[in-house]
Amino acid sequence: MIRPALRRPAALLAPVLAASFLVAAPARASAAEGRYAADIRRTEYGVPHISAKDHGGLGYGYGYAFAQDNVCVMASWVLTLRGERSRHFGAEAASDDVMDPISNLASDAYYTYVRSSDVLRRVLARPAPYGPSAELRALVDGYVAGYNRYLADTGVARLPDPTCRGKEWVGPITASDVWMNLLDLGRVAGSSSFKEAIAASGQAAKKAKPDDGQDRPEPKAAAPGSNAWALGREATRAGHGMLLADPHFPWNGSRRFYQVHLTIPGVLDVSGGSLYGTPMVQIGHNASLAWTHTVSHAQHFTLYRLTLAPGGRTTYLVDGKPEPMGRQDVQVVVREPGGVPREVTTAVHTSRYGPVLGMDWTETNAFALADANAANLRFADEWLALAAARDVAALRRAQAAHQGMPFVYTLAADAAGQAYFADTSVVPHVTDEQARRCRAADDPRMLVLDGSRSACLWGADADAVEPGIFGPAAQPRLARTDYVANANAGPWLTNPAAPLTGYPRVYGDTRTRQDLRTRVGLDMIAERLSGGDRLGAPGFTLETLQRSATGKRNLSAELLRPELLALCRAKPVMTASDGTKVEVRRACATLAAWDGRARLDSRGAILWREFFLGLNVPHRRPDGTPAPPDSWWKVPFDAAQPLTTPRGLDVTHPAVEGALADVVRRFTAAGLPLTLTPGQAQRYGAVPVPGCTEAEGCFDRIRTGGELGGQGRYPDVNTGSSFLMAVELTPAGPRTRTVLTYSLSANPASPYHADQTELFSRGGWVTERFTEAEIGAYPKLTTTRLRS
Known part of the structure; x- marks a missing residue:
């Protein structure tokens, strides 16, 4: 089966000095770099404030500052983007893509294919807005020059980060590397989640498997999650616009935030x-x-099921006429044992729709990937335009002009108190009627279209920036003066008082069950607006926004614990899944005393998690037949009550008693305390991490790299709240609190390697310095002036 893999979607010692002073960087810039000039000022936690007179200089300062903190991560990622990992680390080792860690050989084959496909040259040759603007090109060129300036000034042999100090694979980067990184970011929800399948195309063409009637691809895995609230003037105490950003991206590798x-x-x-x-x-x-x-x-891609011509594995039929696949040979250099290089040649087959996938290729059918973001760099200029916009109206104009957001919703608020939500992402133009007519696999979660009919090609909108995608008029949007919110649900309940409907189904469904994270987030807003959360008078302030966002509520416990405790009182001895009788009195007492949160010291939070996860293990009825998943809810989902159903625990369901007895027996056998806390069980390096999982209904959620071990520890946290930002937009300027959960630098020798992680662990925030007066008032300010 096709299994697109969006899964688990460092650093250099920065100067820390006791007093403010000016550092003149060594003059080693090339003649080409002579036009660049920038100042880098660092405040608390090493946060760089970069200023320049133009975009080239701004990129120059940014590239230099980023290299100071994370040169090793970038150097490794550049090898990935160039398809050169096998040359240095061997073919079988896993690549450094934490969202899809495939073998180096498959990774290299994919990226070599992309580089040699000419897509980047063609995009860069186009004028704005289809290709990059002059400002963006200058920014990228300056970024490359700044990064390389740091590398030249420091020297590979003297890099502060031991991870890549003196390594042969560290070297200067090029503008092509940065453009490839941007192109790959745009493809996260499409081509980049099928890397392994694309790389396997050549081998699959040689040995197609027999038809077995099971040629339906599996739905793509979940992308990284996030929370977002945009609050309008009716939702805030002072009548200002406010925003909460809480992206849940990986805590390691190249998809971290800086x-x-x-x-x-x-x-x-x-x-x-x-x-x-x-x-x-x-x-x-x-x-x-x-x-x-x-x-x-x-959906940001569709698959096309190809009907192969009789006797031709690489020829497919369109409207009854044979059409040969394209073939692109790919050469990858592999380091053999002993360091001997060897060239490996494979091939990627292509179709009019896009690359042909090397999985589920039978004697009669194959699948091709059509990615709406395959040649999209417009989002990079769009982000520059958003940065320069002064209000929601200007943001809307910028998004309509560029139409480049690759795979994300946008939520925004302005100082006038306008809140706004839109899915302006690049979406294939497949109407509901066309989806019904052309669907080639009965899977409502992913579009698989009939590639044997040209009538199934994507359509066009007059207001779209290019053919094949929906234009702004079709996109789900909502402007409010109270709030809009999203936690990776569909657009439907962006604001429950004004449900969004009427958009093409390719944008998402309506009247569907909402996950617990979405429900708890909307409940948190409702509680704050009513004052029912005990945080003071109704309405948001910056302080109550911070407290709400990091309250560590666990909605599954709120919905299910009362019934479980009632069962405990009635049955202090329960039956495990294998029939064993287990005494559960102490466990029940622990859960009764638990504060219902996932704070560092919440005694019983881990016991609850393991019980709840056990509930979701497939179960059988007493007669041996499989029980439907989630059938232990007392009140099932009701589309008329989407924020309060399902709810309650059916204590007569056999999964309930078995789940609690099983976890108690497991804890006892391992010698684990039933009072195990998140602070004891969850770490990132040496730092304890609060929080609970998305499945439990946690808003500020975390994800660990595996199951609870016998020592009472999960593998390190690898995903979750990553860059928390709470902003109040006042007439006097923004008031902002932030925390970068994994800190600024991946370099273990840097003072900025774990400082914000420790702050996050304690529940602290950084008071941002935005104005010149705020920056200048920092008593330990350091300044680096970059000039040729």
């Missing part, structure tokens, strides 16, 4: 989170506008 403040006087002044290797802010704010993103539920 916190940065970028300024070109009179042109640009933006602060926020920027994904590694991208020279612009993706989630942030300026003086009067703040915006963030969550991952869209829309």
